[in-house]
Amino acid sequence: MLAFGRLFELVGGRWPVEEEGSAQRLQVAIRAAVAAVGFAAIYGLAAGSTDPMLALGNLWKVPAVVVLSALTALPAGLLAHRLFGPEAGTSRLVVALAAGNFAATLVLAALSPLIALYYNSSAFWGAPIALGSVAAALAVGLFSGGRLLHRSGGGWGMRVPLAVIAVVQLLALLQFTHLASPILPEQTVFDRGADGVWDR
Amino acid sequence: MGPLMLALGTALAAPVHHDGEREGDAIVWTSTVAVTDRCLPLATPLTGEVEGATVEQDALCFAQVGGTATVTTRQPFPDDALRPPLLADVPQRVRLHGARYVPDDRLGLVHGTRSWWSPGLDPGERKGLDRDPRGARAAKSGTRIYVVPDGAITAHGLAGRVWDGRSPWTSAGLVALLGGTLLGLWGAYRGLEVWARRERVQAWLTENGME
Numbered sequence: 001m002l003a004f005g006r007l008f009e010l011v012g013g014r015w016p017v018e019e020e021g022s023a024q025r026l027q028v029a030i031r032a033a034v035a036a037v038g039f040a041a042i043y044g045l046a047a048g049s050t051d052p053m054l055a056l057g058n059l060w061k062v063p064a065v066v067v068l069s070a071l072t073a074l075p076a077g078l079l080a081h082r083l084f085g086p087e088a089g090t091s092r093l094v095v096a097l098a099a100g101n102f103a104a105t106l107v108l109a110a111l112s113p114l115i116a117l118y119y120n121s122s123a124f125w126g127a128p129i130a131l132g133s134v135a136a137a138l139a140v141g142l143f144s145g146g147r148l149l150h151r152s153g154g155g156w157g158m159r160v161p162l163a164v165i166a167v168v169q170l171l172a173l174l175q176f177t178h179l180a181s182p183i184l185p186e187q188t189v190f191d192r193g194a195d196g197v198w199d200r
Numbered sequence: 201m202g203p204l205m206l207a208l209g210t211a212l213a214a215p216v217h218h219d220g221e222r223e224g225d226a227i228v229w230t231s232t233v234a235v236t237d238r239c240l241p242l243a244t245p246l247t248g249e250v251e252g253a254t255v256e257q258d259a260l261c262f263a264q265v266g267g268t269a270t271v272t273t274r275q276p277f278p279d280d281a282l283r284p285p286l287l288a289d290v291p292q293r294v295r296l297h298g299a300r301y302v303p304d305d306r307l308g309l310v311h312g313t314r315s316w317w318s319p320g321l322d323p324g325e326r327k328g329l330d331r332d333p334r335g336a337r338a339a340k341s342g343t344r345i346y347v348v349p350d351g352a353i354t355a356h357g358l359a360g361r362v363w364d365g366r367s368p369w370t371s372a373g374l375v376a377l378l379g380g381t382l383l384g385l386w387g388a389y390r391g392l393e394v395w396a397r398r399e400r401v402q403a404w405l406t407e408n409g410m411e
Contacts, residue, residue, distance in 0.1 A: 021396060021399035021400075021403070022395075022399070023392045023393075023396035023398075023399050024392075024396045024399070026388070026392050027389055027392045027393070027396065030385050030388060030389045030392070031389075033385060034382070060374075060375055061374070063378060064374045064375070064377065067378060067381055067382075068374070068377055068381065071381060176374075179374060180371075180374055
């Protein structure tokens with residue numbers, strides 16, 4: 001529990017294991033990823049709360065979308081780090097990616113009661129609230145991961161890998177959402193992935 | 201709108217005539233249905249008497265396929281069954297849950313496990329649909345959508361199955377990927393424990409001038 005509790009320091013932009021080695025930093029990243037799975041599942045439950053089967057399916061769908069999109073972005077981020085980043089700090093980049101996803105899913109989980117409330121009490125506002133929560137989560141995740149990297153002292157070199165990770169994960173997120181849809185009870189443009197967003 | 205408007209499927213693609221008349225506490229509906237199949241599924245069960253067809257497992261069944269049949273139903277009045285909850289001239293959007301894949305081209309617009317917002321299409325759009333099946337998911341309001349009890353969705357004047365780029369194995373693949381990833385993370389975590397221990401020992405040795 002203590003190990004998971006320390007993850008919340010990441011959200012505040014503090015390195016929880018500053019004095020420790022790469023292995024422990026990567027362990028922090030894995031713990032953050034596992035916690036993100038749990039938080040994403042909570043959001044899935046709330047978003048599908050009007051339909052028990054949808055809610056049940058969302059227990060694996062939303063975590064899959066988050067984790068798999070992050071994994072998709074990782075190789076490109078590592079390559080960008082190798083090309084443009086400082087010599088050291090690979091593990092910090094991985095932690096920043098995990099922390100960004102952790103913070104983003106934490107936002108989703110925190111807003112889940114509101115999402116469930118609107119889905120079960122409003123004919124229209126459930127979907128906007130759910131989608132708005134995702135937008136807020138993306139913003140917080142990006143900010144959180146970026147701030148963590150900034151405080152690690154990587155300088156400008158770290159911004160390129162971070163930008164690459166952000167762009168690639170967003171693109172992957174779109175397609176994994178398409179593959180996993182329906183996640184929300186409504187059909188949205190995101191259900192069709194890139195085709196729905198750019199080719200309407 | 202009578203109870204037989206609840207008879208769904210291809211029957212309603214053909215002209216259907218309904219005429220209702222109040223008789224005491226009941227409404228007697230006389231409906232003409234195009235019998236395109238021996239049994240036409242009902243969206244909601246008929247509670248009253250039915251003449252001209254038999255009711256079998258939420259479907260209206262006829263002795264002979266082809267042509268039209270006249271069916272008379274006697275429904276208590278007022279009766280909620282008179283309202284067709286799953287058959288609607290969709291004014292804007294309708295939320296449909298739990299549609300299942302039905303491998304039957306005859307049904308027209310059929311889809312896998314999805315929720316839909318009004319996936320209806322005008323009959324005139326059929327050609328465009330054939331060219332680009334993905335376009336079938338562009339919602340159009342004002343189109344009739346029929347939902348049969350087993351979950352298939354049919355839309356008036358629409359033929360062909362809709363493909364949205366996903367194979368039936370997509371969900372299984374995603375579950376396997378997620379499971380594999382979590383297992384991999386667990387394995388990596390255990391491996392990192394050994395590495396972390398080594399790092400700590402190394403740090404201790406360096407700190408104490410033994411390295």
